Each structure stands twice: as structure tokens, then as C-alpha cells.
Amino acid sequence: MSLALLNSEELKARAKCLGFAACGLAKAEPVADSFAAHYRRWLELGYCADMDYLRRGVEMRLQPDLLVPGVRTIVSLAMNFMPERHQPAISLYAQGKDYHDVMRDRMRRLMDDMQLSGRCFVDTAPVLERYWAWRSGVGIITGRGGFISVPGYGPTVFLGELFVMEEADRYDGPLPKQEERLGISGERLEDTSSPNNPLTSHLSPLTPSFCPALTAEGLDARRCVSYQTIEHRGPLPHGLRLGATFYGCDRCLRANPQFAEAHPTDEPAFQPSEALLKMTPDDWQQLTVEQYRTLFKGSAVKRAKYEGLVRNIARWLKP
Numbered sequence: 001m002s003l004a005l006l007n008s009e010e011l012k013a014r015a016k017c018l019g020f021a022a023c024g025l026a027k028a029e030p031v032a033d034s035f036a037a038h039y040r041r042w043l044e045l046g047y048c049a050d051m052d053y054l055r056r057g058v059e060m061r062l063q064p065d066l067l068v069p070g071v072r073t074i075v076s077l078a079m080n081f082m083p084e085r086h087q088p089a090i091s092l093y094a095q096g097k098d099y100h101d102v103m104r105d106r107m108r109r110l111m112d113d114m115q116l117s118g119r120c121f122v123d124t125a126p127v128l129e130r131y132w133a134w135r136s137g138v139g140i141i142t143g144r145g146g147f148i149s150v151p152g153y154g155p156t157v158f159l160g161e162l163f164v165m166e167e168a169d170r171y172d173g174p175l176p177k178q179e180e181r182l183g184i185s186g187e188r189l190e191d192t193s194s195p196n197n198p199l200t201s202h203l204s205p206l207t208p209s210f211c212p213a214l215t216a217e218g219l220d221a222r223r224c225v226s227y228q229t230i231e232h233r234g235p236l237p238h239g240l241r242l243g244a245t246f247y248g249c250d251r252c253l254r255a256n257p258q259f260a261e262a263h264p265t266d267e268p269a270f271q272p273s274e275a276l277l278k279m280t281p282d283d284w285q286q287l288t289v290e291q292y293r294t295l296f297k298g299s300a301v302k303r304a305k306y307e308g309l310v311r312n313i314a315r316w317l318k319p
């Protein structure tokens with residue numbers, strides 16, 4: 001049975017109504033060869049630290065129909081997470097409710113409303129989300145951290161993808177803005193063997209001393225405060241210095257040139273509670289399990305677990 005063509009304009013209009021900042025469509029083709037080579041090299045260098053899930057399913061990451069057989073279209077979606085106010089000790093993205101839940105619910109609604117068949121992913125499967133966001137014109141790749149920046153919103157966005165069986169009536173391409181900003185042609189963007197191509201060089205630090213985790217060959221998670229304070233179990237590496245935050249790190253996000261475009265979201269789920277806003281360094285020092293459970297109910301911060309947060313707080317208070 002053949003499926004109806006996906007009406008791309010209708011989909012984008014519906015996505016906007018549901019609160020998405022941007023929506024783009026790309027054909028579900030294999031990831032560009034040289035981008036794939038860059039990803040493999042990044043793994044070989046050990047830059048994924050002990051996030052072994054990044055080593056698994058590499059072929060699926062690079063070939064969408066191995067992940068979802070029969071997929072024809074990848075819909076990339078972005079949602080603004082910039083909170084109106086924030087607790088300074090916690091990374092901006094984790095001030096409110098867990099984005100996995102918020103995004104997934106919204107994406108399922110979009111699929112239902114549009115009667116699409118397929119699957120939706122929010123960091124939950126081997127998907128190169130920044131590649132698809134770039135490929136489908138949702139944003140441009142910018143800054144030292146290789147963020148996707150959505151025009152009008154900057155890099156403070158969550159990304160999610162729909163892998164759908166329907167073919168679309170129209171597909172998007174990378175935003176011309178990328179080419180304009182970087183002064184390069186579309187051809188150069190495709191030629192990812194070029195050392196100056198943003199797809200393969202976007203993680204290079206503009207200033208090497210800015211952060212030791214930002215190397216010429218990509219972000220080395222082993223030296224990244226964000227990875228260490230969220231994903232890593234066990235003691236923090238000797239000498240790792242935390243900045244303003246003990247959960248995550250916003251330094252390269254804030255240093256991103258497009259951060260100037262960030263503005264508060266009106267999404268209530270991404271706003272912090274009053275109790276979280278009121279926490280002071282003294283309060284953090286005395287954080288109890290009960291407080292932790294109440295403060296972070298339904299929050300992505302729970303990923304670090306209570307033990308991880310206490311470990312981080314100790315280092316944060318006494319570097």
C-alpha cells in the first residue's frame with residue numbers, strides 16, 4: 001500500500017503551533033561520507049570517553065534505514081529551552097522538566113496530528129541529530145562547541161527527529177546562511193574532506209586555550225566538565241575545574257556568537273521552580289536526598305543521581 005505524500009508546509013505549520021522553534025525535512029539518505037569519517041575518527045581518538053552507547057550502532061547512526069527500515073523522510077525539530085530566570089549552579093538546559101519527556105510528547109502529537117507512520121527520537125537512539133538539523137536547514141553549525149544555532153533562537157535549543165515512512169512533497173537543504181557566514185559555497189559544504197569545512201572542523205577551538213576539551217579534532221568528552229558532571233560515575237578527575245555550574249557547563253554555549261540571539265521560551269515546562277531558584281551555595285552544601293528528590297522531580301538532573309550531585313557540589317565549593 002502506498003502512503004500519502006507528506007505535506008511539508010502543513011507539517012511545519014502544525015509544528016509551529018505545537019511550540020517548535022524550527023522544523024526541517026531531509027531525505028533519509030546515508031550520512032555524507034566525510035562526516036561519517038570524522039565521526040569514526042572521533043570515536044577512535046577515544047573522545048567519547050566511557051559513553052559506550054556512542055560506539056554501539058555506528059552503522060545505524062550513519063545509515064538511517066538500518067535504524068528504521070523503510071524510512072523515507074527525516075524531520076528535524078528544534079525547541080527553545082532558554083528559561084526566563086535560572087538557577088546559576090545548574091546548566092541552562094536542565095532548569096525545568098526533562099526535555100526528553102516534553103519533546104517526545106510534543107513530537108508524538110505532531111505525528112498523530114499529521115497521521116504519520118514511523119518513530120520519534122530525542123537522544124534515545126543512534127541518530128546524528130546535529131547532522132540532520134544542519135542537513136534539513138533547521139540551523140547552522142556554529143561556535144566552539146559545534147552547536148546547532150537556529151536563526152532567531154541561537155544555540156539554546158533541544159533537537160529531536162521523526163523518522164517517517166512517508167515521502168515528502170518537498171525537502172529542505174542546508175541554510176544559505178551557513179554559506180554566507182562562513183564565506184563558502186554549497187559545494188565546499190558537501191566536500192567534507194576539506195579541513196575548513198564546518199561539518200568537519202566546527203568543533204575546532206577558535207582559541208585553543210578557551211577550553212582544553214575543545215581540540216582540533218573535536219570535543220574530547222574526557223576533559224569536558226559537562227560530561228564529567230553529568231555522565232561520569234566515580235570520582236571527578238584530579239584538577240578538573242568547575243565554573244559557575246556544578247551540573248553541566250554553559251561556557252561554550254555562552255561564548256557561541258549566536259548566543260546573542262537566545263531569548264526566553266514561553267514553554268512552562270522549561271522554567272525552573274521557585275524552590276530551585278532560591279537555592280544558595282550553603283543550601284547546596286547541605287542538600288539532602290529528600291530535597292534532591294523534590295527539587296529534581298521529573299528533571300534531567302536526575303541523570304547524575306544524588307551521589308553524583310553531592311560529588312560535584314563538593315568540587316564546586318572547594319575547587
Ligand code: SF4
Pocket residue numbers: 145211212213214219223224225226227249250251252253
Ligand atoms: S561544555 Fe564546558 S568543558 Fe565542555 S567543551 Fe564546552 S566549555 Fe569546555
